[in-house]
Amino acid sequence: MLKYMLKEMRVHHYVKNFLVYAALVCSGKFFDAEKLMPVTLIFVAFCFTSSIVYMINDIKDVEKDRNHPTKCKRPIAAGNISISLAIFVCVVLFVVATVCCIASRSLMASFLLFLYLCLNVAYSMGLKNVPILDVSILVSGFLLRLICGAVAADIVVSNWLYLTVISLAFYLALGKRRNELKKTAGNTRSVLKKYPESFLDKNMYLFLALAIVFYALWSVDPVTIGFYGLAAKGLVWTVPILCLITLRYSFDVEGDSDGDPVEVVVHDIPLMLLCVVYAMCMFLLLYVLHD
Structure with a gap:
């Protein structure tokens, strides 16, 4: 069950969230503990939030995914994980992500992360069917990662x-x-x-x-x-x-x-x-x- 849950959470896609560290790395202050800690907390929050987004999208598209040549193998579509369990895990991940945001002591970064969640939930609920807007929301995810890391570390980005x-x-x-x-x-x-x-x-x-x-x-x-x-x-x-x-x-x-x-x-x-x-x-x- 754990194997299927980790697959459903798209853990391997967490690599995208390393963009949160981009501003800190480019500032030359990556080893500054006072800046590294809040950015790391936001990174963890982003990882769990992105998993929530993936799971909501898979719940919404479960029937379509079953007709897709590769998406039919996703745990929810394949029946390896029940929708009720997926919803429960989403709630747990949201609570943990919220705790990480509070611990980071960056109100703006927390707000931007919440904005990321709202945009992507709206994407899953129907905006992904609007041309140009669909890719724009995907792009906003990358941009919000960069901005969140910069705000959490209090760094100005070029x-x-x-x-x-x-x-x-x-x-x-x-x-x-x-x-x-x-x-x-x-x-x-x-x-x-x-x-x-x-x-x-x-x-x-x-x-x-x-x-x-x-x-x-x-x-x-x-x-x-x-x-x-x-x-x-x-x-x-x-x-x-x-x-x-x-x-x-x-x-x-x-x-x-x-x-x-x-x-x-x-x-x-x-x-x-x-x-x-x-x-x-x-x-x-x-x-x-x-x-």
């Missing part, structure tokens, strides 16, 4: 980084929709029938280009260089690494993948290695060479 995250999130969301449409011909998600494949294809790469441009502008921004000092001059050389990461990701998405970002990354070892190289370079620049 506008260039905000724009980078927004653009990259649109790329991921549109790519997921594109591959869902190609694999199922729109038979499992009604909104897919409203999206022309060419629209999704063109715009996902438009947002990818914007993401790389915004990131490059952040890396050479005088404010960034002034903040990080001499080490900031090396940030521009992380742009080619980001290009390689997105190229590899696009290569996977153009293949037989369903476009789910987590599934794409965890099943591609070269892509994971590129992400590790990027993380090591950023750590070196922001924590070792920072003056």
Whole structure:
């Protein structure tokens, strides 16, 4: 039963919530315990809240999921977990997430997390069937993660980084929709029938280009260089690494993948290695060479 519950909670998707730490990492103060603790509490709250969202969505779409080639294997759709048990677990997770928010002592971060929950519940209840709005809500989830972490740690984030995250999130969301449409011909998600494949294809790469441009502008921004000092001059050389990461990701998405970002990354070892190289370079620049 525990195995099925962890699968239903989408624990492997918690990797998305590490975006909560992005502002803290980029500030060069990741090892500051006073800032790390509230961000970690918000991270835990986000993990449990995202599980609530997944479970509510699966309860709402249980009949549709049973007709989906892969979603039919989800515990609720497959009958491995009862709806009543799933609701009970959602209540428990909500209580734990609330306790974490209170312990973080960040009212604004707690409010933003609650906003994330409300937006995604509304998404599950019907907004996911409205084109453009559906992907916008998915993008808001990534943005709220970044903002929550920044607010909890009391850190100001560069506008260039905000724009980078927004653009990259649109790329991921549109790519997921594109591959869902190609694999199922729109038979499992009604909104897919409203999206022309060419629209999704063109715009996902438009947002990818914007993401790389915004990131490059952040890396050479005088404010960034002034903040990080001499080490900031090396940030521009992380742009080619980001290009390689997105190229590899696009290569996977153009293949037989369903476009789910987590599934794409965890099943591609070269892509994971590129992400590790990027993380090591950023750590070196922001924590070792920072003056």
